[in-house]
Amino acid sequence: MTCREVRRFIYPFLDNELTASETLEIQEHLERCPLCRAKCEVERKIRALSRKGREEEAPPHLWPAILGRLQAAPERLSLRRRWALLTPTWRLAAALVAALLLVLAGLPLLNLSPPDQATALAQAIIGDHDRFAIQPVSLQRISPGTGAAATWFAGKLPYADRIRLPDPAELASTLLGVRLCLIEGTEGANLVFEQRGHRISYYVLGGLLVDLTRLPFRRIGGKEYYLFEKEQYRVVLWWEDDLLCALVSDMAGEELVQLAPLFHHAMRV
Numbered sequence: 001m002t003c004r005e006v007r008r009f010i011y012p013f014l015d016n017e018l019t020a021s022e023t024l025e026i027q028e029h030l031e032r033c034p035l036c037r038a039k040c041e042v043e044r045k046i047r048a049l050s051r052k053g054r055e056e057e058a059p060p061h062l063w064p065a066i067l068g069r070l071q072a073a074p075e076r077l078s079l080r081r082r083w084a085l086l087t088p089t090w091r092l093a094a095a096l097v098a099a100l101l102l103v104l105a106g107l108p109l110l111n112l113s114p115p116d117q118a119t120a121l122a123q124a125i126i127g128d129h130d131r132f133a134i135q136p137v138s139l140q141r142i143s144p145g146t147g148a149a150a151t152w153f154a155g156k157l158p159y160a161d162r163i164r165l166p167d168p169a170e171l172a173s174t175l176l177g178v179r180l181c182l183i184e185g186t187e188g189a190n191l192v193f194e195q196r197g198h199r200i201s202y203y204v205l206g207g208l209l210v211d212l213t214r215l216p217f218r219r220i221g222g223k224e225y226y227l228f229e230k231e232q233y234r235v236v237l238w239w240e241d242d243l244l245c246a247l248v249s250d251m252a253g254e255e256l257v258q259l260a261p262l263f264h265h266a267m268r269v
Contacts, residue, residue: 001025003242006036007211014043035242039209066094118212122228122235122246124184129201129233129248132192139177139192144168152178153189159206159243163189166262173200173259184208198251202263205244212237218257225260229253236260240267 006029012018013026030037142148144165153160157180165175173195181190181203188205215226215237228235234253237246238260245263249256 001029003029003033003036004239006030006033007039007209008213010036010040010043014040014047033242035207035209063097066097117210118215118226118237119228121184121208121210121244122237123230125201125203125235125246125248126230126233128181128183128190128203129199132201139179141177142175144175149178149189149191153180156180157187157189157206159204160189162240162243162267163191163204164266165191166266170262171195171259195251198249200247200249200251200256200259203244203246203248204240205246206242208244210244212239220257220261223261223264225257227253227257238264240264243267 006013006026009018009022009026013023016023018026030040140152142152147164149163149165150161153163157163165171168175171193173193176192176194176199178189178191181188183203183205186205186207188203191202193200193202212226215228217224217226219225223238226237228237232250233248234251234256235246235248236256236259237244239245245260245267247256247260247263
């Protein structure tokens with residue numbers, strides 16, 4: 001089972017909703033993959049904390065007493081002043097109730113939601129692309145051959161041998177060069193192309209745990225390509241097992257989406 005499949009089934013796995021064979025496959029993968037194991041442990045701890053919150057109920061007299069105390073204060077007083085009128089004991093009780101409600105609501109203040117993670121990542125990719133689109137780019141020139149990228153990144157990235165380029169004839173783009181990049185604190189590969197005056201950046205990043213599934217997506221050839229747009233830029237993101245790949249450009253979104261499968265098939269060679 002791949003990292004992508006494990007991330008998709010992690011919640012049914014934690015809820016014991018999978019078959020015995022599926023559960024065994026995920027357990028074997030978690031033993032081999034520290035990234036997926038860390039993700040699983042985080043979700044497991046959140047569930048445990050949520051269950052603890054559901055088991056602890058506030059005393060039935062607590063809310064009426066708090067509301068009565070607040071209503072007894074003059075209406076002209078601000079909420080801050082009304083809070084000040086409460087004794088330390090009642091303030092502590094109100095704070096505990098508020099904390100309990102946050103737990104029951106799913107800890108929204110303690111857990112960054114998947115859409116926010118995906119949005120932050122896409123914006124970081126756009127920012128990196130934009131800096132090199134408007135300034136002189138320091139790129140390493142390489143041969144456009146399909147194995148040249150892997151050769152240049154060899155020794156620089158642990159997954160260098162998996163970075164492959166489509167056939168130049170299929171791509172209909174000019175390879176300007178390659179470089180190492182830093183996205184969200186993660187070092188990765190960046191390959192820069194030009195097509196009819198549009199600059200296209202191709203990113204390959206390893207070691208990231210980001211849930212893309214709530215972004216809009218297009219399914220092409222059984223593969224899901226997730227879409228993000230900000231101002232003049234479009235980003236297409238997809239998974240190659242444990243590697244996150246992305247294309248970003250100011251070209252039309254549909255054109256960019258059609259390029260993504262070419263890179264996907266090249267990495268599958």
